[in-house]
Amino acid sequence: xxxxFLLKKQNPDGGWAYLQGGSWxxxxxxxxxxxxxxxxxxxxxxxxxxxxxxxxPGGGWASRPGVGESSWVTALAALVPEERLGRxxxxxxxxxxxxxxxxxxxxxxxxxxxxxxxSPSTDYVHPGWPWTKGAAAWVGPTSAAVLALDRESKLHPxxxxxxxxxxxxxxxxxxxxxxxGWNHGAIAAWGENxxxxxxxxxxxxxALRGVRAPQIDRSLATGQKFLATASADAQNWLRLxxxxxxxxxxxxxxxxxxPYRTVPEVALNxxxxxxxxx
Amino acid sequence: xxxxxxxxxWMAGAGALTIAGCASRKPAAETAEVSIxxxxxxxxxxxxxxxxxxxxxxxxxxxxxxxxxPNLVEFEPGTSINTHPLLVHAAYEAFFAxxxxxxxxxxxxxxxxxxxxxxDAAGYFRIVPKFEEVFTDLNVDDVSRxxxxxxxxxxxxxxxxxxxxxxxxxxxxxxxxxxxxxxxxLSMKNLFGVVPGGLYGWPKNMLHxxxxxxxxxxxxxVFPRQFALVDGIxxxxxxxxxxxxxxxxxxxxxxxxxxAVDATCCRIMGIDANKVAYLRLAAADGGQIDERFIRQTGxxxxxxxxxxxxxxxxxxxxxxxx
Numbered sequence: 001x002x003x004x005f006l007l008k009k010q011n012p013d014g015g016w017a018y019l020q021g022g023s024w025x026x027x028x029x030x031x032x033x034x035x036x037x038x039x040x041x042x043x044x045x046x047x048x049x050x051x052x053x054x055x056x057p058g059g060g061w062a063s064r065p066g067v068g069e070s071s072w073v074t075a076l077a078a079l080v081p082e083e084r085l086g087r088x089x090x091x092x093x094x095x096x097x098x099x100x101x102x103x104x105x106x107x108x109x110x111x112x113x114x115x116x117x118x119s120p121s122t123d124y125v126h127p128g129w130p131w132t133k134g135a136a137a138w139v140g141p142t143s144a145a146v147l148a149l150d151r152e153s154k155l156h157p158x159x160x161x162x163x164x165x166x167x168x169x170x171x172x173x174x175x176x177x178x179x180x181g182w183n184h185g186a187i188a189a190w191g192e193n194x195x196x197x198x199x200x201x202x203x204x205x206x207a208l209r210g211v212r213a214p215q216i217d218r219s220l221a222t223g224q225k226f227l228a229t230a231s232a233d234a235q236n237w238l239r240l241x242x243x244x245x246x247x248x249x250x251x252x253x254x255x256x257x258x259p260y261r262t263v264p265e266v267a268l269n270x271x272x273x274x275x276x277x278x
Numbered sequence: 279x280x281x282x283x284x285x286x287x288w289m290a291g292a293g294a295l296t297i298a299g300c301a302s303r304k305p306a307a308e309t310a311e312v313s314i315x316x317x318x319x320x321x322x323x324x325x326x327x328x329x330x331x332x333x334x335x336x337x338x339x340x341x342x343x344x345x346x347x348p349n350l351v352e353f354e355p356g357t358s359i360n361t362h363p364l365l366v367h368a369a370y371e372a373f374f375a376x377x378x379x380x381x382x383x384x385x386x387x388x389x390x391x392x393x394x395x396x397x398d399a400a401g402y403f404r405i406v407p408k409f410e411e412v413f414t415d416l417n418v419d420d421v422s423r424x425x426x427x428x429x430x431x432x433x434x435x436x437x438x439x440x441x442x443x444x445x446x447x448x449x450x451x452x453x454x455x456x457x458x459x460x461x462x463x464l465s466m467k468n469l470f471g472v473v474p475g476g477l478y479g480w481p482k483n484m485l486h487x488x489x490x491x492x493x494x495x496x497x498x499x500v501f502p503r504q505f506a507l508v509d510g511i512x513x514x515x516x517x518x519x520x521x522x523x524x525x526x527x528x529x530x531x532x533x534x535x536x537x538a539v540d541a542t543c544c545r546i547m548g549i550d551a552n553k554v555a556y557l558r559l560a561a562a563d564g565g566q567i568d569e570r571f572i573r574q575t576g577x578x579x580x581x582x583x584x585x586x587x588x589x590x591x592x593x594x595x596x597x598x599x600x
Binding site: 017018019021022024026063064067071072103130131132134135136138140141183184186189190192194195197199230231232233234259261262 | 354389390391392394395410415418419420421437458476477478479480481483484486487517520521589591
């Protein structure tokens with residue numbers, strides 16, 4: 001299943017649902033990027049037009065139109081090449097990302113912890129990104145934001161952008177599971193280590209491209225073991241993440257028989273096959 | 279586009295229903311009826327058992343749209359994390375047998391994004407024929423805005439999935455588990471799964487920042503046409519809802535008042551329901567948690583009670599702990 005599925009699933013407004021229904025930002029970005037990579041310029045243009053039309057007034061994107069708050073998907077929109085999205089819209093996306101951090105790393109929150117006699121742990125030192133403003137930072141949105149800002153930093157070097165990329169990567173390293181790999185961002189619960197997930201392990205590895213650390217070595221081994229997972233989502237992100245570290249086995253093909261059901265699953269499969277997301 | 283509806287508009291749109299009373303902010307709790315039935319295994323006998331439980335509850339679902347909301351959390355095979363698919367399928371068949379116009383299974387897991395893979399790993403594809411056709415991923419369903427009436431959490435409005443909001447009867451089908459933050463996770467805590475991850479993320483951390491107990495209590499008020507059927511055949515004790523150990527309790531617990539059902543489950547689990555914060559909040563809002571005003575049918579609590587281990591932090595919540 002490939003671009004033809006994405007063409008068939010494109011909504012009349014130019015965006016995509018996850019599976020069916022109204023258009024959401026996340027599947028629309030992935031599908032647009034996949035169609036751009038596949039040379040389906042006309043459908044991709046409609047996707048980009050949908051993104052341009054759904055930018056929120058204050059900058060940033062909501063998870064879907066009509067929801068009155070920008071969210072983590074702004075990082076995904078920033079992955080669309082700026083010459084296609086528009087330089088101003090792209091700048092506003094980057095500005096939104098720079099202004100956003102997990103609530104658990106804000107000055108007021110850490111001050112409150114200190115006043116209560118509790119020292120912020122390493123969890124609170126490196127600001128990552130939340131799914132929605134006003135909540136804590138997690139692995140998924142932090143990985144997406146690091147990807148977007150890293151690319152911005154290479155195109156338009158800026159110390160403020162580089163600093164957030166570094167902090168985001170430190171956040172990811174600090175949230176590596178004991179056995180290697182990542183879950184949504186909880187390392188342990190009541191003293192018991194939590195297990196990593198294949199999909200978030202792939203995402204974090206992609207965001208940590210070019211970084212050397214013992215946590216990454218452990219996580220690459222974990223990611224390679226996860227390649228046996230019969231899940232499209234897992235396969236997509238692992239291929240992207242392991243490729244970023246040149247650790248995907250040569251000529252790797254996902255196991256047969258895995259269903260690719262949703263727009264993100266199909267779009268990311270196309271992107272993984274065509275060389276990457278960012 | 280998302281439509282903006284108040285909870286009252288949803289209720290009005292659904293017409294005059296006989297299924298459950300309105301759960302708006304109200305202090306007076308009525309007597310609730312809760313069924314407790316022994317069920318020792320996940321086998322074919324469940325189909326008859328669930329049918330009898332629902333009949334005993336005198337649910338009028340003829341011509342109605344029913345949504346079953348199990349608890350799907352993690353992939354781990356051989357654990358007791360997820361609601362067993364055989365129980366969900368038994369309820370699915372039973373509601374059709376009672377005349378429901380449609381029955382959908384719907385869930386929005388809080389940690390894992392690949393919901394269908396999770397359902398597959400939990401056995402749903404194997405047990406429920408044409409599972410994909412009857413299932414809705416609540417994390418990415420179309421949504422409508424709901425304004426909460428006098429919320430006790432910091433949440434004033436939520437975007438919630440249309441499949442859940444449009445149900446004539448919303449059936450929460452949790453696993454009977456201890457929980458490392460909320461003491462116990464039952465039919466009310468299971469409502470976290472209706473909050474769409476597509477908007478609020480994985481995990482749905484906004485609910486934690488708004489107050490876990492308060493958010494649980496508020497979500498209960500969003501679904502006035504509610505019913506609960508708890509999978510206590512094999513539950514989880516200790517460091518739930520994921521890392522605990524299986525606990526064979528051998529019961530199903532059901533009723534129209536989620537607070538009453540959860541309070542009864544707590545008593546079966548050896549937990550003092552009156553100390554569970556979200557149950558106290560529900561009791562202040564029309565939910566019945568007072569044992570004197572919960573009419574038990576089927577087995578008595580005493581005959582099926584089996585203490586669940588709790589984390590040391592929650593030892594004070596044990597019945598008789600003082």
